[in-house]
Amino acid sequence: MGEEGTAMRMVLCETEESRRTYTLNSFGQTISSYEELCYIISGQYLYFLTEGIPEGMREWIEEELGLVLPAEEETKKQLEHIISYRNYFTVPEQRMLVQQMRTAYLYSSVRKHKMLGDLYLKHSRYLSAYHAYQKSLSGLMQLKTKEQQEVLYHTGLCLTRMFRFQEAKEFFKRSCRLKENKKCQEAYFIVSYMQGDYQKFLEDGRALSFTEEQLREIHENISAMEERFSGSEESTALKKIGYHRKKPDDLMTRRLTWSMLERWKNEYRREIV
Numbered sequence: 002m003g004e005e006g007t008a009m010r011m012v013l014c015e016t017e018e019s020r021r022t023y024t025l026n027s028f029g030q031t032i033s034s035y036e037e038l039c040y041i042i043s044g045q046y047l048y049f050l051t052e053g054i055p056e057g058m059r060e061w062i063e064e065e066l067g068l069v070l071p072a073e074e075e076t077k078k079q080l081e082h083i084i085s086y087r088n089y090f091t092v093p094e095q096r097m098l099v100q101q102m103r104t105a106y107l108y109s110s111v112r113k114h115k116m117l118g119d120l121y122l123k124h125s126r127y128l129s130a131y132h133a134y135q136k137s138l139s140g141l142m143q144l145k146t147k148e149q150q151e152v153l154y155h156t157g158l159c160l161t162r163m164f165r166f167q168e169a170k171e172f173f174k175r176s177c178r179l180k181e182n183k184k185c186q187e188a189y190f191i192v193s194y195m196q197g198d199y200q201k202f203l204e205d206g207r208a209l210s211f212t213e214e215q216l217r218e219i220h221e222n223i224s225a226m227e228e229r230f231s232g233s234e235e236s237t238a239l240k241k242i243g244y245h246r247k248k249p250d251d252l253m254t255r256r257l258t259w260s261m262l263e264r265w266k267n268e269y270r271r272e273i274v
Contacts, residue, residue, distance in 0.1 A: 019065035023058055028124050032058075035066055039089040042080060046102050047120055049076055051113050077106050111140035115152055122155055131159035150179045157188060166192050170205070177209055194223045 022033040025041065027048065032038050042049065053076050062068050068086050070079045081099055084090055090098065105113070118133035134156045141149050157172035173189035176182065186209065193205040199220065206216035 019061075021061075021065065023061035023065075025055070025058065027052070027121075027129060028126060032061070035087055036089050038062070038066075039084060042083060043090075043098060045120060046080060046098070047105055047113065047116050049080060050102065050106055051117050054079055077102050109140070109143060111137045111143045112148075115144060115148060118152070118155060122159070127159045127162040131156060131163070134159065146179055150176045150182060150185065153179070154182075154185050154188065157192075161188075161192065166196060170196075174205075174208065190219055191223060194220065194227075 018033050022031050024031050028041075028045065030041060032041060054070065059070050059072070059079075062070060062083070066086070068082065070082060074082075080102060084095055084098055105116075108116070114133045114136040118130045118137065121127075121130035121133055134152050137144070137152055138156070141152060144152065153172050153176035157169040157176065160166070160169035160172065170189060170192045173185055173192060176185040177189055189209070190202075190206070193202045196202075202220055203213060203216050206219070207213075211219070
């Protein structure tokens with residue numbers, strides 16, 4: 002126990018480093034022990050349920066951990082074998098995780114790929130996230146409105162990281178039209194601003210029923226924030242533009258900004274190599 006009212010989980014199991022490590026390339030994660038394998042499975046079981054356990058990982062588990070996973074078995078059964086192999090998880094934790102996996106296994110393909118895209122995005126794997134979201138777009142209407150908006154918005158974010166700004170803007174527009182959402186509107190206007198055509202910016206804004214006065218204010222606020230953060234170390238804080246206000250709001254986190262383009266480019270290059 003830590004401070005009063007705070008509990009700490011203690012895992013009572015042997016930790017033994019393997020002779021060689023395994024790298025899960027999809028997330029850039031290195032696994033060197035059974036405990037690390039269990040930790041990754043507990044947070045990323047949806048990836049394995051959707052894509053299967055990579056052959057290289059199955060070989061590593063057999064050679065380094067001594068656990069043979071029958072190739073003909075379903076992935077969820079293989080995962081159950083892994084999490085019950087040693088005592089990293091308590092029995093109640095095993096039951097809970099197995100139930101979560103069985104529930105996720107029954108999700109539609111559209112929902113699975115949406116959730117897989119979210120998982121990739123959480124780990125900054127933008128290209129992989131984009132491909133996962135692409136697979137959910139054909140059945141988008143199967144999802145709830147909020148989830149549809151998330152797929153469209155996140156697809157747009159992935160496209161900005163790939164410098165496909167016109168396509169990104171169209172996805173942001175579609176997400177805005179589903180339901181009013183300030184985050185989606187902000188992304189849409191920032192990409193439009195970054196394209197550098199003021200008349201097109203006004204046209205884009207009118208497509209979402211903004212008045213010319215509102216659009217001038219939004220454009221001025223984006224411009225003011227860009228000037229303030231361009232080339233400064235503060236830009237890495239990713240300030241968000243409070244475009245509904247008379248002046249930019251320094252306290253809001255900004256998701257898209259000119260100063261991040263070089264960093265994005267480097268991240269994208271690392272992923273596609």
